[in-house]
Amino acid sequence: MQITVNVNGDEHTADVEPRLLLVHFLRDSLGLTGTHWGCDTSNCGVCVVWLDGTPVKSCTVLAVMADGRTVRTVEGLAAGAALDPVQEGFVRCHGLQCGFCTPGMMMTARWLLDRNPDPSEEEIREAISGQSCRCTGYENIVRAIQWAAREGVSTS
């Protein structure tokens, strides 16, 4: 099937198998390897991207479902050389170690802050509760998002 997907502002048209997962389309067809794959069952959330402005787990979305729609990935988070405050917060607060869950976590964090610029710790924890991190115990991810809320001005 031919699909056209806007990814991070660029239109991409491709012939894909109907069963192709969005995560594989992004990674293998477009070479956007910042989005990771981790579990197949929508549990871990390392594959989170935005689809028409809403975070989705791209391991359980078919690429064809993104036809005519807009996808935003971690590669589209910074505005050129300027990091998004969420990215800056993750660096400043040591919100990442191995970095594997980080892109998905940051996409969810950006989405949260766009809707709720001053979230409580509980609201942050709930927002990222569908995503796993094996390194940080979540503490510094929460602090990173709090930093972005406090200090940051969104570039998006």
Next chain:
Amino acid sequence: MTTVDKPIGFGRMHRKEDARFVRGRGTYVDDVNLPGMLYGAVLRSPFAHAKIVSIDTAAAQAHPKVKAVITGQTLEGLKLAWMPTLSYDTQAVLATDKVRFQGQEVAFVVAEDKYSARDALELIDVEYEPLPAVVDARRALDPDAPVIRDDKEGQTDNHIFDWGAGDEAATDAVFASAEVVVAQDVLYPRVHPAPLETCGAVADFDAVTGKLTMWCNTQAPHAHRTVYALVAGLPEHKIRVISPDVGGGFGNKVPIYPGYVCAIVGSIVTGKPVKWMEDRSENLMSTGFARDYHMRGEVAATRDGDIRALRVKVIADHGAFNGTAQPTKFPAGFFHVFTGSYDVEAAHCSVTGVYTNKAPGGVAYACSFRITEAAYLIERMIDVLAFELDMDPAELRMKNLLKPEQFPYPSPTGWEYDSGDYPRALQLALEMVGYAELRAEQASRPPGGPLMGIGISFFTEAVGAGPRKHMDILGLGMADGAELRVHPTGKAVLRISVQSQGQGHETTYAQIVAEELGIPPDDIEVVHGDTDQTPFGLGTYGSRSTPVSGAATAVVARKVRERAKQVASAMLEVDPGDLEWEKGRWYVRGDQAQGRTIQEIALAAHSSLELPEGVEGHLDATTVYNPPNLTFPFGAYICVVDVDPGTGQVKVRRFVAVDDCGVRINPMIVEGQVHGGLADGVGMALMQLIAFDEDGNCLGASFMDYLLPTSMECPSWELGETVTPSPHHPIGAKGVGESATVGSPAAVVNAVLDALKPYGVRHADMPLTPAQVWRAIQGRPIRTDLAIT
């Protein structure tokens, strides 16, 4: 000791590696894409134990996108059907005679794309003849148990090894005269490290040059290279292992897995690079699990709570192949550090390893070579003793902790603890948590209502393997090399053997060099994870990087500093003996203005400057660091839980963790490591479990069933620290990566059981799920490792 009295410079600097990670520009193994690359997939056994009657690959071979189908029979022709494990056992690469655990590798398909490779697996027809499975480790040595490893000559049962430590007779004598003896069966059930990135590799064999390049997310690239040379018969200088960015390891990525060997064979057979990435179920079902220790602990004590002796018997479930990775002399890892932090007269442990029809492994998941099991056992036993003596568990611990003046402390099982001030750490934790107030709150709770509990754990670890005289893996001594080169402009490149899986080595090792040489960390490139680019070393696991490679880095930097001194003496035309060092600069004693910075010296070292006799030009050095002893980090952890007796639901209210890992290179990174380990502890204590049914079916084969703690189960961690430098480490540091994973499960479990004390519950095995807690309240907690009714 030169720098132990001051912190390492640049302390909480942000990580150098983050720039790429936050932009999605990391390079994990699945991000490696080579021209013409093919994709592999593994067909796995649905049975835990079955004879293979036949394998028909014709339909798969006929698939238009399939390039090769490899079976055990193919590998037998290449003498690759079996490979050595890191414990001198053998493991089937692809099964030939029979399958021995559910998920075992049976065939390997190489195809043009990964979807086609998976499709072709469906076309392979394997006829099995199921056999009875051994799933209960405690029944593995029964006379009528089926023999799993009938491939091994002379193997007539499921016994792997017996091993012991300590003085059995002296221990028994103390027990015979003890006022109080308590005994408890304690299970540390099977869990899985489950890094979010699964295991995988890209194998690229160049038939013209004969060179194999292996991208693989291994924690031990150099050890893998040597083993590939031994297994595949490839010359070692023609093997390059590249471990790129690794998405978490936790011990899961130490062993060599059959999929890696299959990818290599696939590349040799097809002449193309072959990528193999396992999926999550494959990761959970077939790769290195952890624990599965069935322990019986006994404590001998006086009536007023003086602990006199400890005795432990263990049945260790190693699965179908003994694939654990630990120093050769220690088949039970460092379990014999089980006397923990306490002053006892005598101790003895005996461990029996057995085969079962389960995935191989055992030493993984931030366990510091089985110290997780040891720390959990002793800390559970202390609470069992407190329960029986009706003593406060904090008081009982304080009474028995080793005293600062006892260090260096020779333990009854053969360790020499390097340094410690245990009472100080416990006291700090008790103050931070407000122990007296919490006990008062608990005492004020009306019977029958919501419960709260306070759990303490005090752990001592032995990390940094290790002295090569005593410690090797497959004969490879556990010393680490390091190379440091300062360029003419004063920028430096450090090459280390250890591989980061998130520990931040590119930052902390640059900090060590910066501290020793005064070159800013941003001017130091740390090269790691590529065997063609780095000196030999055993890799990152068992919290060994800082104790061994961190020490190597300090030593090699000091060598460069000494070389710089010679060059500076030529530059300043003074005797080297007249020079003094201040960070980044040699100067003339008594005339501080007369000096040369390390950058000026670097340029001069590469210039036409005439150097003293015997002094080579340039500014570089190499070293191999052989640690004189392990390092012994310790800590005091206190967990506070709320328990709903109606549902059995546990909520972790607070968690205080006081860690002492000696001098901290980058406290921000140390704290991050502790945070992660504490979450592990909550996960293992309350949720994570790989159980099996009576047929050997794995019941934890996806994240739907193997539950990881999320942000909702984890509290906001409260950290404290004390600093007791290691006397033998060049910068006084100790390992810390696994401390919290080792120390925290007991704190959580002790807290839950403390909450259940009004119901008379002395012990229940992990994980303390709502169902298990509820059953415990009813007086009938279950064995969690088996779903056998």
